[in-house]
Amino acid sequence: MDTFDLVVIGAGPGGYVAAIRAAQLGMTVACVEKEKALGGTCLRVGCIPSKALLEASHVYAHNKHGAEKMGVRVTGMELDLPAMLAHKDAVVKANTGGVDGLFLKNKVKRVLGTGRIAAPGKVVVTAADGSVTELGAKNILVATGSVASSIPGIEIDGDVVGTSDQAIDYHEVPRRMVVIGGGVIGLELGSVWSRLGAEVTVVEYLPRLMAGMDEELASAALKIFTAQGIKFRLGCRVQSAKNAGGKGRVVFIDADGTEQTLEAERVLVAVGRKPFTDGLGLQDAGVRVDNRGRVEIDDHFRTNVPGIWAIGDVVRGAMLAHKAEEEGVAAVEIMAGKAGHVNYDAIPNVVYTDPEIASVGRTEEELKAAGIPYKKGSFPFKFNGRARAMNATDGFAKVLAHATTDRILGVHIIGPQAGHLIAEAAVAIDMMASSEDIARTSHAHPTLSEVVKEAALAVEKRAIHQ
């Protein structure tokens, strides 16, 4: 039996990044992954393929509807969906293959098969052909991630009624598509197929979109997406969804209490994700999970069993790739006796629609609920020179700062490239900066980042261009 300083189970962004960092720190590392391609949900069927489709469908929609306003008339343009899907697959392959290369470079041993914790210090890996390998481990890191969840009444057939796993790979643009769930995955993949010509209806249980995001962003997003042609049915409780003779049929109770039925060629169930620990042997190893199936950990990523650690989607907190990565790095640094740490207040959250929506820190609703006094400055993209040049003036940036100390508590942006712009705010929050710090920092002109500066200036009512 080969023995390692660390055996990581799961090669998603949490697991593979942890494995590489551990190798950098001088540990001998094995990473067990049941799928042939490394990179987990994120690289195989999540962040990366969805962004490849969002980028490609944006080019299509922009050329169809936006370019003419900027003096570029595109004629004879047509959608080549097989080529778009091939582009997506090539992007996935480049990224997953890149992780293979990084494992080789860092001497991380890759073990293909399903890992089970037989006991603390011992992982048993079963390959697809049934062969079994035993690995000894000083430490075991559980990074088994998550899978799509569903709700009672929904019959997922993996075809007409499916999850994001299917919606990143429809081989025809559906005439109609119903998206169950108005969260990030539903909005992103709904946008892709809407841009390519599908009539998309989003059915959401709450009276708003994107639960947990700042309410002002959510209502701005609702208006913008509605203007783009996506239909929204908010405050609606889905009763059932199924493949009824080749068509998707979704039955729900609307906000007035009336039963409604929608039919569509495709139904995307995007109601959230749940931790994945099937077959991992947690119970036998004595590792505690909470009532939502998440592996319980302390503030240092240790489970209740010495030598077994957990990170990423399989533990509490936001289900985001970069959160999993930060936790992976911090966990192995702690194993190595270093001061690994994750600042959860500074983890950005991005929805890659058009415009993008990005947030870091506390929302206004959270500050109000916690009774924290705050000042607010916001600035719209329509007064920014670069946004005008891009013909992308929808949205605004909002900076929330403590009323007395001026420390930045939250930054929320809806607008072009918000996902890039939020990086500045994450650094500011991580470094405990004040709104004054951003307001006094020179931002290149003409860039979209000036909107963040102006929003920071607006905290003290001194925005220049409004």
Ligand SMILES: Cc1cc2nc3c(=O)[nH]c(=O)nc-3n(C[C@H](O)[C@H](O)[C@H](O)COP(=O)(O)OP(=O)(O)OC[C@H]3O[C@@H](n4cnc5c(N)ncnc54)[C@H](O)[C@@H]3O)c2cc1C
């Ligand atoms: C459509 C979609 C779009 C997304 N877009 C974004 C985005 O833009 N940005 C973002 O930050 N997040 C995004 N996410 C979320 C992101 O993918 C997850 O937060 C992230 O992948 C979690 O990383 P992880 O390492 O914890 O787990 P995962 O990526 O889920 O990886 C876990 C791995 O463990 C393997 N595994 C599980 N059990 C075993 C076992 N017993 N033995 C061996 N291997 C096992 C699985 O096969 C998997 O490869 C998206 C998700 C989806 C579905």
